[in-house]
Amino acid sequence: MDYAHARHAGNAGDVFKHVALLAVLQELKPASYVETHAGDGLYPLGSAGEWGDGIQRLWNYSEGGLVGRYVDLARSFSQPGAARPEAYPGSPLLASRFVEKQLLYEIDRQAASVLRRALPNADVRVEDGLAPLAPADLVLIDPPYAQKQEWTDAARAAARIPDTPLLLWYPIKALTRPRALISELARLGIHGTAVELHWTPLRLKRERLNGSGLVFSHIPKRAVSAVCAVLPALGPALQTHGEWGSVVIGF
Ligand SMILES: C[S@@+](CC[C@H](N)C(=O)[O-])C[C@H]1O[C@@H](n2cnc3c(N)ncnc32)[C@H](O)[C@@H]1O
Structure with a gap:
């Protein structure tokens, strides 16, 4: 496993994911919460990093609402x-x-021990988070997508909990894999809404993400609408080349 989220912590992908997570948590108030790929929990930030094009861009945000609550947190x-x-x-x-009851899967031993220190009351398991996935009040599937297979694995895991409120994050560098993911989810009987934020034009190929997307399945419409409503605040703040875009797909 050669993925360490610390390098990416607080980047634009995290910002969009965590604003959406906050909207869903506020609306759903789940009693039980499962994360398949939990990470370290807390990331100390060095003097420079991907967070500079992420959370830093919103650090002085003062307009309240969902984005304001996320920034305050x-x-x-x-x-x-x-x-x-x-x-x-x-x-x-x-x-x-x-949420009080958290079941967190993290395959990397060192990340899991940092996570346990950050959240001593959570049930942290050092194992593959997709294999044992079972229903909960809210599940977040957030793989690193370091390998192509993870796209298929994520869709198949989602299909094993078809009636569970689910958030599934995915990276965007091009649209081929994201669109295939949505087709595969629908083929497997998972339906919902995918919301994407593009902060770098897709015509520009870079080392970093051009955008990211979130699949909402069995999530209250009010939470999805709340996320869509803040795209005009997030897009201009996170854009890297003077333009941004968003896509909403019902499937
Ligand atoms: C994108 S990060 C998670 C970030 C976290 N969900 C957040 O938003 O703060 C992905 C994490 O998944 C872990 N990981 C990779 N493959 C895994 C697997 N099969 N099962 C559980 N964890 C895995 C990595 O070690 C990494 O810490």
């Missing part, structure tokens, strides 16, 4: 008044503000 992990984020809370830490 993120700020609460740095010293009051800090000019830049000093640490970034991952999804399990954000979820812990809303």
Whole structure:
């Protein structure tokens, strides 16, 4: 496993994912929460990193609403008044503000032990998060997509919990795999809405993400609408080349 999320913590993909997660947690108020790929929980940030094009862009956001609540949460992990984020809370830490019962899978031993320190009350299991996946009040599937197979594995895992409220994150560098993922989910009987935010034009090929998407399945419409409503705030803040775009697909 040669993926370490620390390099990416607080990037634009995290921002979009965590704003959406916050919207869903607020609306759904789940009693039980499962994450298939939990990460470290809390990421100390160095003086430069992908967070500079992510959470830093919103650090001084002052317009309230969903984005404001997310930024306030993120700020609460740095010293009051800090000019830049000093640490970034991952999804399990954000979820812990809303849910007591967390089952967190993290395959990397070292990441899992950092996660246990961050969340001593969570049930952290060092194993593949997709294989044992079972229904809960909310499931987040968030693979690193370091290998092509992870796209198929994520769709198949989702299909094993067809009636479960689900959030599934995916990266966008081109549209081929994202569209194949949505077709595969529909073919397997999983339906919902995919919402994408593109912060770098797809014609530009870079090392980093051009955007990311989230599949919402069995998630209240109000939460999905709340995410769509903040795209005009997130897009301009996160865009890297003077333009941004969004796509909403019902399937
Ligand atoms: C994108 S990061 C998770 C970030 C986290 N969900 C968040 O938003 O803060 C992916 C994590 O999955 C872990 N991982 C990779 N393959 C896994 C697997 N099969 N099962 C569980 N964890 C896995 C990696 O070690 C990494 O920490």
